[in-house]
Amino acid sequence: MDPVIVETVQEALDRFQNKEVYIHLETTNGAYASHKDEAFFSSGAYIRNAKVVYERAKITGNGPFRTGLKIPFGWVYAEGITHFEIDSKERLLLAGHDFQGKLAVALEISETPFE
Amino acid sequence: MEKERHVLVVFPHPDDESFGVSGTIASHVNMGTPVTYACLTLGEMGRNMGNPPFATRETLPAIRTHELKEAVRVIGISDLRMLGYRDKTVEFEDPDKLTKQISEMIDELNPSLIISFYPGYSVHPDHEATGEAVVRAVGMLPEAKRPKLECIAFSNNTIEELGQPDIVHDISAVADTKLDAIRAHRSQTELMVAEMAVKLKEKDPQTLAWLNIERFWTYKF
Numbered sequence: 102m103d104p105v106i107v108e109t110v111q112e113a114l115d116r117f118q119n120k121e122v123y124i125h126l127e128t129t130n131g132a133y134a135s136h137k138d139e140a141f142f143s144s145g146a147y148i149r150n151a152k153v154v155y156e157r158a159k160i161t162g163n164g165p166f167r168t169g170l171k172i173p174f175g176w177v178y179a180e181g182i183t184h185f186e187i188d189s190k191e192r193l194l195l196a197g198h199d200f201q202g203k204l205a206v207a208l209e210i211s212e213t214p215f216e
Numbered sequence: 217m218e219k220e221r222h223v224l225v226v227f228p229h230p231d232d233e234s235f236g237v238s239g240t241i242a243s244h245v246n247m248g249t250p251v252t253y254a255c256l257t258l259g260e261m262g263r264n265m266g267n268p269p270f271a272t273r274e275t276l277p278a279i280r281t282h283e284l285k286e287a288v289r290v291i292g293i294s295d296l297r298m299l300g301y302r303d304k305t306v307e308f309e310d311p312d313k314l315t316k317q318i319s320e321m322i323d324e325l326n327p328s329l330i331i332s333f334y335p336g337y338s339v340h341p342d343h344e345a346t347g348e349a350v351v352r353a354v355g356m357l358p359e360a361k362r363p364k365l366e367c368i369a370f371s372n373n374t375i376e377e378l379g380q381p382d383i384v385h386d387i388s389a390v391a392d393t394k395l396d397a398i399r400a401h402r403s404q405t406e407l408m409v410a411e412m413a414v415k416l417k418e419k420d421p422q423t424l425a426w427l428n429i430e431r432f433w434t435y436k437f
Binding site: 102125127129131132133136139147184186188192194196198201202203204205207209215216 | 261263264265267268269273274275277304340341342371372407
């Protein structure tokens, strides 16, 4: 993955506009967060292969970045995005890595289901 | 360490077999005991991607499969079974399905020892669900036919509630194998191994104990 280049990511987001796409969205602080620090409130969310059509999408911020997808009856968004990749299957992979390089958030868009 | 007929190891994640237990497994292998490792997931939800990142959420499963096979080779495990569950979803599956799979492996392999996680004391939800399924499968057997069930426990309340481990192995004779197994899971352990190497060089007693002493609690039905 490479550090986010806003223009490149925006172009990729626009390519999926008004198409049926599969979304992977995830936030995580790791399964051991409360074990290592009992005062830490552990939380996370995960959805894989939700099928949506979005009418607009935008990546914004000064880095880490925020990305929002406007869908017919609502929204999908992720914040804390630091890196991107357009992989060999033309999928757009966005991820936010913390200061140790650990994944904290991911938003991925694909025209075919994720395995 | 007693010579076993067959050892069955059941853990949910690639690398669970390397931390805290690979010295024991390698010792069984060295005694000529066949070892089967049932690994439920591919650790798809691992968070270490490197800095700069060398993996993505989508490439991680293939990387971790490769690492798992390498660790299994290093330890000398002859039979690796990847059960195809997905990381962090084991507790949401039909518990009977996993129990049945474990029962079938027990029938097939007739192990004299099973190693897994101690339910209630193993922190990660996948660890808990795996340990619970193993306990159910073993518990369904008549008492006289049950293999020994030795569990890893590391939640903060372990000693307080379970007491001291009843099985303690000094695995220093195979510590290098254990380190190599941990190193094989490079995507997950690279940072940690670098820190550990420094402490081992300084002969830090805590790190030496962490490496050389493996501790298990026999499950009490």
